[in-house]
Amino acid sequence: MKYPPSLVALIRELSRLPGIGPKSAQRLAFHLFEQPREDIERLSAALLAAKRDLHTCPVCFNITDADRCDVCSDPSRDQGVICVVEEPGDVIAIERSGEYRGLYHVLHGVLSPMNGVGPERLHIRPLLPRVQQGMEVILATGTTVEGDATALYLQRLLEPLGAVVSRIAYGLPVGGALEYADEVTLGRALSGRRRVSEGTPAPRLGEDDLDGAAPLAAPH
Numbered sequence: 001m002k003y004p005p006s007l008v009a010l011i012r013e014l015s016r017l018p019g020i021g022p023k024s025a026q027r028l029a030f031h032l033f034e035q036p037r038e039d040i041e042r043l044s045a046a047l048l049a050a051k052r053d054l055h056t057c058p059v060c061f062n063i064t065d066a067d068r069c070d071v072c073s074d075p076s077r078d079q080g081v082i083c084v085v086e087e088p089g090d091v092i093a094i095e096r097s098g099e100y101r102g103l104y105h106v107l108h109g110v111l112s113p114m115n116g117v118g119p120e121r122l123h124i125r126p127l128l129p130r131v132q133q134g135m136e137v138i139l140a141t142g143t144t145v146e147g148d149a150t151a152l153y154l155q156r157l158l159e160p161l162g163a164v165v166s167r168i169a170y171g172l173p174v175g176g177a178l179e180y181a182d183e184v185t186l187g188r189a190l191s192g193r194r195r196v197s198e199g200t201p202a203p204r205l206g207e208d209d210l211d212g213a214a215p216l217a218a219p220h
Contacts, residue, residue: 007033059130061106061123063088071104078102081136084127084154086110086147090140102138105130110146111153124154133162140168166195 003011007029015025032040056062057069064070071077071091081102085091091104107122119125131137137158141147151167158165 056106056108060104061108061126062091062104076101080134081138082127082130083138083140085140086142086150094140102136103130107141107150110141110144110150112146119153122150124157127154128157128161131158131161131163134164136164136166138166138168164195 010029010032011022011025014020014028015022017025020028032043053065054063055065057064057072059068059072062069062071066073078101082105083094083100083102084105084107085094086107086109088106088108091106094100094104105123105127107124109117109122111117111119111122137154139151139154141150141154155165155167
């Protein structure tokens with residue numbers, strides 16, 4: 001038995017979502033088919049509105065529907081510390097912990113040579129002008145191999161700027177992503193972060209050094 005073309009198309013599009021395989025996409029497609037038409041129309045309208053209204057903050061690259069995100073627009077935030085995360089969902093997770101009142105910078109991914117993701121594919125270059133000597137930069141990428149490699153790469157870039165670089169503590173499970181951590185664990189990981197650079201300026205890297213500042217292998 002062949003599925004109708006419209007059902008095949010729906011399953012195919014759903015399976016393109018992260019974490020959704022063909023079987024999960026099929027279950028979702030059948031579930032959507034069973035829902036009232038008005039529910040589907042609301043879902044469709046919400047998707048279109050999100051695509052129309054949302055964009056990345058020009059400063060930190062978090063998701064917002066304003067000129068700047070809520071954090072970058074808040075003068076009460078600590079301007080002397082920047083927390084670097086992989087994805088916008090990590091910002092939400094850290095904010096939920098209630099342990100952090102500084103700024104953010106969202107990379108939108110991690111370095112992954114196997115998947116063709118190099119520094120130029122991430123929002124790394126815009127981070128550097130934001131960092132002033134003596135500022136703290138918390139590297140809060142995940143504890144995956146790629147997350148550790150990205151943190152090491154960023155550390156090598158930030159040291160010449162005189163930043164105090166710290167790495168989120170390993171209260172997080174090894175191989176874990178921040179957005180899946182509970183509030184207590186994430187709060188303790190932030191509070192227990194360790195310094196990996198003391199903020200002493202080193203010889204500055206040239207513009208051509210951005211793509212080769214550090215090996216893309218995680219520390220042992």
